[in-house]
Amino acid sequence: MTMRRLINLKRAEARKIYLTYAVVIIAYIVCQVMSSTKFLSSSMRGMLVPICAYMVMAVSLNLVVGILGELSLGHAGFMSVGAFSGVATAILLQGVIPFAPVRLAIAMIVAAIFAAFAGFVIGIPVLRLKGDYLAIVTLAFGEIIKSILNNFYMGIDSQGIQMSMLSDTTRLLPGGKLIIRGPMGISGIQKIATFPAGAILLIIALMIVFNLVNSRSGRAFMAIRDDRIAAESIGLDITKYKMMAFVMSAALAGAAGALFAMNYSTIVANKFDFNTSILILVFVVLGGQGNMLGGIIAAAVLTILPEKLRSFSEYRMLLYAIVLIVMMLATNNAEIKEFLSRLNPFRRKEED
Amino acid sequence: MKKIFVSALLVLAMSACAFGAAFKIGGTGPLTGGAAIYGTAAMRGAQIAAEEINAMNIDVKFDLRYEDDTHDAEKAVNAYNALKDWGMQISLGSVTSKPAEATAAENFADRIFALTPSASSAAVTEGKDNVFQMCFVDPNQGTASAQYIGEKKLAKKVAVIWKNDDVYSKGVRDTFVENAGKHGLEIVSETAFADGNDTDFSVQLTDAKNKGAELVFLPMYYQPASLILAQAQAMGYAPKWFGIDGMDGILTMEGFDKSLAEGVMLLTPFNADAKDERTQKFVKKYQEKFGEIPNQFAADGYDCVYAYCQALAQSGATPDMSAEDLCGKMIEQFTTMTFNGVTGENVRWAKNGEVTKDPKGMVIKNGAYVGLD
Numbered sequence: 001m002t003m004r005r006l007i008n009l010k011r012a013e014a015r016k017i018y019l020t021y022a023v024v025i026i027a028y029i030v031c032q033v034m035s036s037t038k039f040l041s042s043s044m045r046g047m048l049v050p051i052c053a054y055m056v057m058a059v060s061l062n063l064v065v066g067i068l069g070e071l072s073l074g075h076a077g078f079m080s081v082g083a084f085s086g087v088a089t090a091i092l093l094q095g096v097i098p099f100a101p102v103r104l105a106i107a108m109i110v111a112a113i114f115a116a117f118a119g120f121v122i123g124i125p126v127l128r129l130k131g132d133y134l135a136i137v138t139l140a141f142g143e144i145i146k147s148i149l150n151n152f153y154m155g156i157d158s159q160g161i162q163m164s165m166l167s168d169t170t171r172l173l174p175g176g177k178l179i180i181r182g183p184m185g186i187s188g189i190q191k192i193a194t195f196p197a198g199a200i201l202l203i204i205a206l207m208i209v210f211n212l213v214n215s216r217s218g219r220a221f222m223a224i225r226d227d228r229i230a231a232e233s234i235g236l237d238i239t240k241y242k243m244m245a246f247v248m249s250a251a252l253a254g255a256a257g258a259l260f261a262m263n264y265s266t267i268v269a270n271k272f273d274f275n276t277s278i279l280i281l282v283f284v285v286l287g288g289q290g291n292m293l294g295g296i297i298a299a300a301v302l303t304i305l306p307e308k309l310r311s312f313s314e315y316r317m318l319l320y321a322i323v324l325i326v327m328m329l330a331t332n333n334a335e336i337k338e339f340l341s342r343l344n345p346f347r348r349k350e351e352d
Numbered sequence: 353m354k355k356i357f358v359s360a361l362l363v364l365a366m367s368a369c370a371f372g373a374a375f376k377i378g379g380t381g382p383l384t385g386g387a388a389i390y391g392t393a394a395m396r397g398a399q400i401a402a403e404e405i406n407a408m409n410i411d412v413k414f415d416l417r418y419e420d421d422t423h424d425a426e427k428a429v430n431a432y433n434a435l436k437d438w439g440m441q442i443s444l445g446s447v448t449s450k451p452a453e454a455t456a457a458e459n460f461a462d463r464i465f466a467l468t469p470s471a472s473s474a475a476v477t478e479g480k481d482n483v484f485q486m487c488f489v490d491p492n493q494g495t496a497s498a499q500y501i502g503e504k505k506l507a508k509k510v511a512v513i514w515k516n517d518d519v520y521s522k523g524v525r526d527t528f529v530e531n532a533g534k535h536g537l538e539i540v541s542e543t544a545f546a547d548g549n550d551t552d553f554s555v556q557l558t559d560a561k562n563k564g565a566e567l568v569f570l571p572m573y574y575q576p577a578s579l580i581l582a583q584a585q586a587m588g589y590a591p592k593w594f595g596i597d598g599m600d601g602i603l604t605m606e607g608f609d610k611s612l613a614e615g616v617m618l619l620t621p622f623n624a625d626a627k628d629e630r631t632q633k634f635v636k637k638y639q640e641k642f643g644e645i646p647n648q649f650a651a652d653g654y655d656c657v658y659a660y661c662q663a664l665a666q667s668g669a670t671p672d673m674s675a676e677d678l679c680g681k682m683i684e685q686f687t688t689m690t691f692n693g694v695t696g697e698n699v700r701w702a703k704n705g706e707v708t709k710d711p712k713g714m715v716i717k718n719g720a721y722v723g724l725d
Contacts, residue, residue: 046433050426143548150517150546166516183517183546187453187475191461264425265457266475268450270517270547271425307430310419317384 017210020293024206028199035195043307051303052198053260056205058283058295060252063209065281066290067218068245069225071135074122074142075280078115078250079257080272084149086111086258087186087267088179092156100192104262108201108255115254118145119247127242130228142277149269154180185268186261193262201259205252206292212248221245286327373671374413375664375678377402377657378435379444379469380428380455383420386575387448389601390649391420394447394469397646397653400637405661412664413671414657421446425454432458440464441675442682444656445483447649449473449490449519456483464675465682467659469652472597473519477705482679484686484705486652486659486695487621490523493596495531496711497524497569497619502535504713504724506617507567507592509540511560513553513580515572516544524571524596540565550576553583560591567592574602581612593617600647603719610719617715621695622651623723626712631694645720648695655693662691 031048034040057079064072090107097103122141129137153164157176172178180186212218220241223231232238261267283302287294305323309316330336379398381391395418402414417438419431428451435443443459445468446452452471459466460480467484468476474489488496501507510532515521532539540563543556557580560568568584568591570577577599584590595602595618602613624635624645634654638646646654663685669678691699696709713724 041433042436043430043433046429147517147546147548183515183522184473184475184519185450188478191457264429264454266425266450266453268425268519273547306427307434310431310434314384314420316420 013214016293017214020206020210020296021203023293024199024202024296028195032195044304047303047307048195049193049198049263050260051300052195052202053256053263054280054283054299054303055202055296056198056256056259057253057280058287058299059202059205059209059292060249060256061280062284062287062290062292062295063212063245063249063252065284066288066295067209067213067225068221068242070130070242071132071138071281072246072249073135073139073274073277073281074145075138075249075253076272076274076276077142077145078119078253079260079276080145080149080269081118081250082108082111082115082254082257083261083267083272084152084180084186084257084269085114086254087189087261088154090190090192090258090262091179091186092161094190100190101194101197104192104194104197104259107262108258111254111258112251113254115257116247116251118254119250120243122250123243123246127239127246139274139277142272142274146269146273149180149185150183152180153178153182183268183270185266187266189262189265189267191263191265193259198259201255202296205255208248208252209292212245217241217244282324286324286331288331374406374415375660375669375671376415376417376439376441377444377660378417378419378438378440379446379653380419380421380431380435380451381447382423382451383418385422387423387573389574389604389647390470391418391423391447393601393647393649394444394653396638396642397634397650397655398444398469398657399653400634400641401654401657401661404637405657410661410665412661414661416657418444421448421451421455423448423451425451427451428455429458431455436462436464441671441673441678442660443467444469444653445476446471449476452476456480459483462675463679465679467656467686469656470597470649473523474706480705481703482683484701485707486656487597487648487707488709488711489706490520491527492706493619493711494524494527494529494571497571497594497596498528498531498535498537500619500711500713501567501569501594502532502537506594507565508536508538509564509566510537511541511543511563511565511568511591512539513556513560513568513570513572514542514544515546515550515576517546518572520598521572528569528571545576551579553580554587556580557584557587557589561587561589565591567594570595570599573598574600574605578602578605578608578612581616582609585612594619596620597648600649600721603716603721604644604647610716613716613719615715615717617713617724618721619711619713620648621709621711622646622648623712623714623721624651625720625722626694630692634694651694655691655695655699658693659686659691659699663689 061075086107089110093103126137151166155162155172155178157172283299284295287298306320309319382388383391402416406413421428421431428446432455443464443466445466446455449471452468453475456476465482470487472487472490477483514525541560593616597620599618667681667685669681686701699709714721715724
C-alpha cells in the first residue's frame with residue numbers, strides 16, 4: 001500500500017490496518033520463538049498451520065460477507081478446489097522442483113487460480129441473486145463442488161495426465177500413479193506446509209483485502225452493501241463489483257485450502273462440507289463483519305478452544321457450544337462493548 | 353460430579369497398581385459424532401485389556417489414554433499431538449481409516465510405534481515401517497467376501513450397493529467386483545449413494561430387485577445399512593444380505609428394529625458366540641462393565657493391548673525407554689511373533705504391517721451374532 005493512499009485514509013481506518021498487521025506479525029514472532037525453543041506444546045505446534053489457513057479463510061469470507069454484504073454459505077467449496085488442485089500440483093512438481101518452499105508457493109498460486117475460476121463460474125448465476133436467495137445458492141454450489149470432487153479421478157503416466165469421472169477409468173500405464181482417487185481423496189501428501197508460509201500467506205491476504213477495500217472498487221463494494229439501489233442509480237456496475245469481490249475471495253480461499261491440505265498426509269472432499277463453511281462464517285460473525293482483525297482472532301480462538309477443552313472428555317463439544325453462545329452474546333452486548341472500548345488504549349485518539 | 357469423582361478414583365487406583373512405572377499407550381478414535389460406536393467400542397476393549405494386564409502379576413503395566421478425533425483427519429492429528437504432550441510411548445493409532453492415515457504419517461515422522469485396532473485402508477500402513485494393523489485391510493475384505501460367497505454357494509446373482517464417497521466402502525467394493533467373476537458370481541446390479549443422499553434407497557433396491565439379485569452385498573457401515581434393510585422390507589424385497597465388518601454394530605444401534613437384521617450375514621474376524629475360553633471371558637467382562645455384547649472393534653482394541661503386552665514382555669522393554677527405542681524393539685517383535693487373541697489364532701504380521709488371520713462368517717439369528725460354519 002502506498003503511503004499517499006494511507007494518508008488519504010481516515011486516521012482511524014489507517015490505525016486499524018496498522019494494528020492488524022502489528023498483531024499478526026507480533027503473534028507470528030512470539031509463536032515462532034516459542035515453537036523453536038520447544039516452549040510450545042506439540043498440540044499447539046500442530047495447530048499453527050491450520051490456524052493460519054482458517055485465518056486466511058476468515059479474511060477471505062469477510063470480504064464477501066462483511067464488505068460486500070452478501071452471505072456466502074459455500075466457502076469451504078473454494079477451499080476444497082484449492083486443496084485438491086494445489087496438492088495435485090505439488091505432487092506433479094515433486095520431481096521437477098525439489099525445493100519445497102518454491103513448490104508450496106507454486107501450488108498455492110495454482111490453487112488460487114483454480115479456485116478463482118470456480119468462483120467466476122459459480123459467480124455468473126449466483127451474483128444475479130441477492131440476499132437469502134444468494135446465500136442458499138452458494139450453499140448448493142458448495143455441496144456440488146464436494147460431490148464433483150468425490151467422483152473425480154486423476155492420475156499421471158508417461159502419456160500425461162488422465163482424468164475420469166464417477167468411476168476410475170483412467171487406465172494408467174504401468175508406472176503411472178493415481179493422484180486423486182474419488183472418495184479416497186489424495187493420500188501420501190508430502191507435508192510441506194509450514195508456519196512461516198502460513199504467516200506470509202495471511203499477510204499477503206490482508207494486504208490484498210485492505211488494498212482492495214480502500215480503493216475505488218472497495219468503496220463501490222460498500223456502496224452496494226449499504227444501498228444497492230442508490231449505488232445502481234449512480235451508475236455502478238453491480239455485477240462487476242460483486243464478481244470482483246467474489247472471485248478475489250475465492251482465490252484467497254483456494255490458497256488457504258492448499259496450505260491446509262499440505263499440512264496433512266491425506267485429504268478428502270468430505271472435509272470441506274457445509275459444517276466447515278459454517279465454521280468459517282462463525283469466525284467472521286464472531287469477529288465482527290468487516291473487521292479483519294476480529295475474524296483472525298476468532299479463527300484462532302475457535303480452533304484452539306476445542307483442543308483446550310479435551311480434559312472435559314465427552315462434555316467437550318457441549319462446553320464448546322456454550323462458550324460459543326456466551327461469546328456471541330457478549331460481543332453483541334452494548335455494555336460489554338463499552339467496557340472493552342474503555343480498555344482500548346487508542347480510544348481517546350479515535351474521538352479526536 | 354459423581355462420575356468425575358469415580359473416574360478420578362479409578363485413575364488413582366489404576367496408577368497405584370502400576371507403581372508409576374507403566375507404558376504410556378495412547379490412541380485416537382471417534383468418541384463423539386456419527387462414528388462414535390466404533391471409537392467407543394475400541395476404547396472399551398482396550399480398557400478391559402489394560403485393566404486385566406495391570407491386575408496380573410507381570411512386569412508389563414499400561415497407562416492407557418484415548419482422545420476423541422470425531423472421525424476427522426484434522427482433529428485426529430490434534431488428538432495425536434495432545435497424546436504426545438501427555439508422553440505417549442506407544443500408540444494405538446486411530447480407529448477409523450482416514451484419520452488413521454493422517455496420524456500414521458505422524459507416527460512415522462515421530463518414530464512412535466503404532467498398532468491400529470481397526471483402520472483398514474491400505475494407505476494406513478503403506479510405506480511406513482512402524483505402523484501395523486490388527487484388522488484386515490479393506491481390499492482383503494472384498495476378496496474374502498467374494499471367495500466366501502462363492503465357496504459356500506450362497507448366491508449366483510449378486511447386487512452391490514456401495515457408498516461412493518467413502519474410502520472404506522470403495523476399497524471393499526473395488527476388490528469384490530474384481531474378484532466376483534473368479535468365484536462364479538455374476539454382478540447383476542451395481543448402484544451407489546453418497547453423503548447427503550443416504551436416506552432413500554428405493555432406486556438402488558428396485559434396481560437390484562428387478563435384475564433378480566439373490567444376494568445383496570453391502571460394503572458399508574451399519575447406519576445406511578439399517579435404512580436399506582428397513583426399506584427393503586417395506587417394499588417386500590427379501591434377498592440374502594451380506595455385509596462386512598462395518599455392519600458389526602447394527603444390533604446395538606439405538607432405535608433399530610433387530611428383527612430387520614434377521615438372517616443378515618457378515619464377514620468379520622470376531623464372533624462373540626465363539627466357545628473358546630478367551631472369547632467368553634472377554635465377552636462376559638465387557639457385558640458386566642458396559643451392558644452390551646462387544647463388537648469386532650472392541651475385540652480389536654482388546655487384542656491390540658494384549659499383542660503389545662506380549663511383544664513388550666518378549667523384548668524385555670521397560671517403561672523408562674524412549675518412544676524411539678521402543679519403536680525399534682516393537683518392529684522387531686511384531687514382524688517375528690505369533691499372537692493368539694479373540695480376533696483369531698496364529699495372527700502374524702508382514703513387514704509392511706498387514707495382518708494375516710482367517711475371517712469368520714457370521715449370521716444374525718434371534719437378535720444375536722451366530723457363527724456361520
